[in-house]
Amino acid sequence: MSRRSGAGQARADIGIIGGSGLYEMEGLTQVREARIKTPFGDPSGPVILGQLEGRRVAFLARHGQGHRFSPSTINYRANIYALKAIGVSQVLSVSAVGSMRETIQPGHVVLPDQFLDWTKRRASTFFDADVVAHVGLAEPVCGRLGQIVEQATRSVGAVAHRGGSYLCIEGPQFSTKAESHLYRSWHVSVIGMTNMPEAKLAREAELCYATIALVTDYDCWHETEEAVQVEAILTVLRQNVLLAKRLLREVVGQLEEKAVCGCQQALKGAIITAPEAIPAAARTRLHLLIGRYIEAKKGRG
Ligand SMILES: CSC[C@H]1O[C@H](OP(=O)(O)O)[C@H](O)[C@@H]1O
Numbered sequence: 001m002s003r004r005s006g007a008g009q010a011r012a013d014i015g016i017i018g019g020s021g022l023y024e025m026e027g028l029t030q031v032r033e034a035r036i037k038t039p040f041g042d043p044s045g046p047v048i049l050g051q052l053e054g055r056r057v058a059f060l061a062r063h064g065q066g067h068r069f070s071p072s073t074i075n076y077r078a079n080i081y082a083l084k085a086i087g088v089s090q091v092l093s094v095s096a097v098g099s100m101r102e103t104i105q106p107g108h109v110v111l112p113d114q115f116l117d118w119t120k121r122r123a124s125t126f127f128d129a130d131v132v133a134h135v136g137l138a139e140p141v142c143g144r145l146g147q148i149v150e151q152a153t154r155s156v157g158a159v160a161h162r163g164g165s166y167l168c169i170e171g172p173q174f175s176t177k178a179e180s181h182l183y184r185s186w187h188v189s190v191i192g193m194t195n196m197p198e199a200k201l202a203r204e205a206e207l208c209y210a211t212i213a214l215v216t217d218y219d220c221w222h223e224t225e226e227a228v229q230v231e232a233i234l235t236v237l238r239q240n241v242l243l244a245k246r247l248l249r250e251v252v253g254q255l256e257e258k259a260v261c262g263c264q265q266a267l268k269g270a271i272i273t274a275p276e277a278i279p280a281a282a283r284t285r286l287h288l289l290i291g292r293y294i295e296a297k298k299g300r301g
């Protein structure tokens with residue numbers, strides 16, 4: 001696979017964020033690498049662009065090549081910003097998760113429609129200085145994308161659980177049994193360490209977002225299954241990742257190039273700061289995200 005590099009003219013419509021075990025996307029053609037600088041720092045690595053099933057796709061390994069970034073040190077803002085900067089309008093997020101329910105088994109695919117953010121030390125908004133914006137997160141997953149992913153999951157022969165809550169813990173340690181039982185009492189479906197604040201930031205960036213959660217373990221609540229350990233996760237992951245690659249191809253082939261849905265308007269009416277109160281430096285820093293709203297407002301006087 002030959003690669004060109006550089007960020008100039010790098011464009012894509014569909015973003016894939018690869019999680020644990022998914023560090024590259026096979027099957028991409030016309031591959032090039034883009035190193036994208038953002039006002040929020042560096043993404044986890046170069047964005048890999050190419051064609052997949054006739055669509056322009058951008059792939060980014062969340063933990064970086066060689067899995068160098070822990071869930072707490074991933075620069076989620078830079079990752080989402082970088083995808084937005086190259087034109088991505090819809091993001092498929094692939095994640096390894098633990099199951100919190102008997103019927104959700106290792107090897108199954110869960111398509112959560114809710115998240116619980118139990119993280120403690122992550123930058124979780126683009127709007128933490130100079131501009132205040134409050135986006136809605138009642139439905140954090142794009143329903144249109146979720147529907148397509150569900151169909152595709154079934155058509156590749158995997159067991160799909162559509163809906164349910166993904167509980168995001170800070171990690172990197174796995175949970176104690178006491179925590180795991182507590183979380184089960186909250187009726188969550190799966191547990192992981194990365195989808196928050198990723199999903200929040202995708203909404204702030206007005207990107208459609210859906211998680212493909214690949215179940216690797218039963219965390220540590222199960223009475224007859226071993227408590228989760230990385231070694232066991234990696235064994236299941238090797239199988240899951242093969243499935244994920246087939247599934248992603250199928251999903252991408254069914255997606256419209258440009259998403260047309262409400263996610264693309266998430267910031268409409270959400271910016272509460274008066275345009276004239278926004279300093280020039282903040283306008284520049286946030287232009288990609290809010291330019292069309294504050295310029296229009298200013299024009300109306
Ligand atoms: C290697 S197991 C724990 C690790 O896997 C998940 O990451 P990702 O969501 O990127 O697949 C989990 O959140 C932890 O970061």
Ligand SMILES: Nc1ncnc2[nH]cnc12
Nearest residue numbers: 096097098191192193219
């Ligand atoms: N049990 C678990 N807890 C947190 N993150 C995970 N990722 C995969 N399995 C997990």
